[in-house]
Amino acid sequence: MTSFVCRLPACVLLSAFFLPTTPSVAQTHAAHVTNRVSSADAKMERFVSALMAKMTPREKIMQMEQAAGHEISSQKADELAREGVGSFLFVTDPARIHALQKIAVTESRLHIPLIFGYDVIHGYHTIFPVPIALASSWDPGLVERVQSAAAREARANGIHWAFTPMVDIARDPRWGRIMEGAGEDPYLGEQMAAAQVRGLQGPVVGGPHNILACVKHFAAYGDAVGGRDYDSVEIPETALRNVYLRPYHAAVKAGAATVMSAYQDLNDVPATGNVWLMREILRKEWGFKGFVVSDWEAVKSLQIHGFAASQEDAAVRAVKAGINMEMTSTAYADHLEDALKKGEVTLREIDDLVRPILEMKYRLGLFDNPYIDLNVAKQETDTPAAHALSQKAAEQSSILLRNEDHALPLSKSIGSLAVIGPLADAKMSTKGSWSQHGDPNEVITVAEGLREKLPNAKISVTKGVEIRRFNASVFDAQMPEPAPTLLTEEARNAEFQHAVDLAKQADVTVLVLGELQNMNGEHASRAELTLPGKQEQLMEAIVATGKPVVLVLMSGRPMDITWASKHVPAILNVWYPGTEGGRAVANLLMGDANPGGHLTVTWPRSVGQVPIYYNDNTTQLPEEVTYRYWDEPSTPVWPFGFGLSYSTFSFSKMQVNNWTVTENAPLRVSIDVTNTSSVPGTDVVQLYTHQRAGSASRPVRELKAFRKVSLAPHETQTVTLEVPAGELRYWSGSLHRDVLEPGIFDVWLGDDSTAKNHAEFHVKTVR
Numbered sequence: 001m002t003s004f005v006c007r008l009p010a011c012v013l014l015s016a017f018f019l020p021t022t023p024s025v026a027q028t029h030a031a032h033v034t035n036r037v038s039s040a041d042a043k044m045e046r047f048v049s050a051l052m053a054k055m056t057p058r059e060k061i062m063q064m065e066q067a068a069g070h071e072i073s074s075q076k077a078d079e080l081a082r083e084g085v086g087s088f089l090f091v092t093d094p095a096r097i098h099a100l101q102k103i104a105v106t107e108s109r110l111h112i113p114l115i116f117g118y119d120v121i122h123g124y125h126t127i128f129p130v131p132i133a134l135a136s137s138w139d140p141g142l143v144e145r146v147q148s149a150a151a152r153e154a155r156a157n158g159i160h161w162a163f164t165p166m167v168d169i170a171r172d173p174r175w176g177r178i179m180e181g182a183g184e185d186p187y188l189g190e191q192m193a194a195a196q197v198r199g200l201q202g203p204v205v206g207g208p209h210n211i212l213a214c215v216k217h218f219a220a221y222g223d224a225v226g227g228r229d230y231d232s233v234e235i236p237e238t239a240l241r242n243v244y245l246r247p248y249h250a251a252v253k254a255g256a257a258t259v260m261s262a263y264q265d266l267n268d269v270p271a272t273g274n275v276w277l278m279r280e281i282l283r284k285e286w287g288f289k290g291f292v293v294s295d296w297e298a299v300k301s302l303q304i305h306g307f308a309a310s311q312e313d314a315a316v317r318a319v320k321a322g323i324n325m326e327m328t329s330t331a332y333a334d335h336l337e338d339a340l341k342k343g344e345v346t347l348r349e350i351d352d353l354v355r356p357i358l359e360m361k362y363r364l365g366l367f368d369n370p371y372i373d374l375n376v377a378k379q380e381t382d383t384p385a386a387h388a389l390s391q392k393a394a395e396q397s398s399i400l401l402r403n404e405d406h407a408l409p410l411s412k413s414i415g416s417l418a419v420i421g422p423l424a425d426a427k428m429s430t431k432g433s434w435s436q437h438g439d440p441n442e443v444i445t446v447a448e449g450l451r452e453k454l455p456n457a458k459i460s461v462t463k464g465v466e467i468r469r470f471n472a473s474v475f476d477a478q479m480p481e482p483a484p485t486l487l488t489e490e491a492r493n494a495e496f497q498h499a500v501d502l503a504k505q506a507d508v509t510v511l512v513l514g515e516l517q518n519m520n521g522e523h524a525s526r527a528e529l530t531l532p533g534k535q536e537q538l539m540e541a542i543v544a545t546g547k548p549v550v551l552v553l554m555s556g557r558p559m560d561i562t563w564a565s566k567h568v569p570a571i572l573n574v575w576y577p578g579t580e581g582g583r584a585v586a587n588l589l590m591g592d593a594n595p596g597g598h599l600t601v602t603w604p605r606s607v608g609q610v611p612i613y614y615n616d617n618t619t620q621l622p623e624e625v626t627y628r629y630w631d632e633p634s635t636p637v638w639p640f641g642f643g644l645s646y647s648t649f650s651f652s653k654m655q656v657n658n659w660t661v662t663e664n665a666p667l668r669v670s671i672d673v674t675n676t677s678s679v680p681g682t683d684v685v686q687l688y689t690h691q692r693a694g695s696a697s698r699p700v701r702e703l704k705a706f707r708k709v710s711l712a713p714h715e716t717q718t719v720t721l722e723v724p725a726g727e728l729r730y731w732s733g734s735l736h737r738d739v740l741e742p743g744i745f746d747v748w749l750g751d752d753s754t755a756k757n758h759a760e761f762h763v764k765t766v767r
């Protein structure tokens with residue numbers, strides 16, 4: 001097969017607009033770079049203008065279409081490439097990508113290359129832990145390295161554009177897509193959003209091993225009413241600006257090249273037709289210069305929402321809102337030429353939307369070299385380095401939720417182990433949803449990881465119960481879960497009893513319970529948070545044997561494991577840990593890795609508490625706050641930020657270094673953190689603030705800074721965290737603007753959101 005060597009024009013490497021925040025280099029050097037950069041941009045502008053001058057309206061409109069390669073015949077895909085369609089998604093065979101690109105470049109009238117997009121959510125071939133897990137590492141550097149490795153593998157295989165990061169804040173674990181984001185907190189969400197953009201795109205758009213990021217789903221998709229996927233969202237502007245919009249903005253500030261419009265209505269206006277969101281906020285306020293792609297058929301759906309009167313109206317409204325590219329539906333291709341003729345849209349409007357698409361293709365270097373090298377694709381796929389990183393990420397993102405009497409780690413001289421549960425040996429589920437391209441055969445399950453780790457122990461593995469989703473997932477064809485094998489009540493009872501018997505005979509039982517991957521993700525909301533099927537009964541029966549039991553929880557959302565939180569001595573939440581998940585879990589269980597993950601979501605006692613989050617406001621009768629319900633405490637099982645370790649830590653000598661904070665003098669707080677154990681480990685130092693009074697009520701606590709620290713046995717480190725005054729700004733619901741208000745603030749430091757080390761400081765503003 002012919003091979004095509006990737007080479008990028010120097011101008012692409014210098015393309016400027018997407019430089020990250022000013023680097024701390026000498027001014028002269030910065031000026032030099034800026035000049036070179038703007039000349040590269042000027043060259044790009046000339047190139048794109050010259051190309052657009054040759055394009056017919058039809059050719060422009062076709063560039064604004066993205067087709068689903070896996071849903072159409074190859075003949076149709078070839079035709080679209082010839083006609084100059086802008087992009088394909090879901091074409092993954094490198095040879096096919098190459099063939100389609102060749103048609104676009106050699107047979108379309110203007111030879112404009114295609115851009116290939118894909119959901120590289122947590123890896124491409126090599127699957128990393130799911131995003132909520134990655135965020136639980138509280139380590140933006142690690143997350144950046146993970147997305148950089150994912151980008152490298154995807155780019156080598158012909159993918160230019162990842163529909164990642166999903167930065168939707170989610171406070172409701174019923175929503176299946178909580179798994180795809182960083183959890184409930186805007187500050188943590190900002191850090192994770194920016195880290196992912198940096199990892200995927202590299203320092204400047206156009207790196208040979210990088211791909212475009214796509215921030216989604218703009219905006220506020222994570223707050224669907226009742227946690228029901230795709231349902232409407234109603235959020236006041238205060239919460240939108242102070243909570244929900246912040247991670248998208250952080251991603252845009254980090255240079256995200258593209259944004260995806262959300263499916264749902266936001267305060268009655270569908271996001272994909274929402275002029276305020278797409279034009280006022282995204283482009284005017286935030287200065288976004290990349291392009292916006294709609295979500296899947298979201299332009300067509302404007303009519304379904306009862307918003308647009310027809311498909312033509314849907315296309316017109318999406319144009320007015322500033323949707324540059326339509327994903328999979330064809331309202332643009334079918335109707336925009338007519339709308340142009342009728343004067344419903346102008347050529348100027350079309351030009352403004354098509355230009356950023358062409359610019360992005362230019363920045364990627366596709367006009368100079370559109371092809372991939374099929375040998376390089378092979379070499380860069382499933383590399384040992386990527387697998388090692390995946391394992392490390394899984395170790396660092398698992399959260400030890402309970403560990404009574406040092407139940408974990410297990411002794412390496414253990415004689416026999418029972419590994420029980422529907423997820424104990426489940427390859428597809430261990431890699432988690434949104435991992436269609438990861439080969440399940442490459443996945444190491446928990447059972448396999450333990451067998452590899454303990455070659456001399458007697459290890460018996462069984463499911464105990466089978467679980468399944470009752471209605472089909474839209475992804476079942478791409479990621480089929482094995483069909484149930486226990487077809488009669490008798491067979492199910494026998495398997496249940498078999499599992500209990502194995503537990504009785506073993507020195508220790510590792511229960512691996514939770515949800516199959518198709519119970520999470522898109523189109524996978526739940527009304528209950530309990531363990532599906534008879535897993536709870538199985539767990540209770542095994543605990544009743546009186547033998548040592550450890551629960552490994554595998555899922556993409558917090559689950560109702562309130563009984564386990566009181567009766568199972570050790571609980572390790574591993575989310576969906578990815579390709580090397582089983583090895584990571586075995587290392588964690590046996591003490592060869594020390595859990596260091598912390599919760600990025602508040603863990604509810606039951607579904608009735610949902611939504612529950614730490615950064616709410618203090619209101620009437622605060623002394624009653626832990627009993628807002630008469631039938632259950634209103635506190636969670638585990639708070640936001642919580643996570644145990646095999647090490648123990650203590651905090652002392654908290655010091656506010658400057659009592660007065662101003663625009664020029666950030667808050668600086670330090671604290672001594674000591675590892676009081678004989679095991680090396682990591683802890684996450686978290687800083688929370690509270691504004692005591694102002695023009696609007698402020699949350700009881702807000703995360704404003706954090707640092708992950710590694711400590712040797714008995715080591716003490718002084719950790720200093722800084723909060724710039726800008727971080728204390730908020731959008732005031734009474735003044736309808738962004739404010740920094742003078743007054744007294746509280747500050748807490750600790751390793752979860754109930755941190756006890758407290759001090760005060762004072763904000764002084766300059767009038």
Ligand code: BGC
Pocket residue numbers: 089119163216295296522
């Ligand atoms: C999802 C997006 C995804 C797109 C393409 C949609 O259904 O909402 O997150 O990127 O499909 O697969």
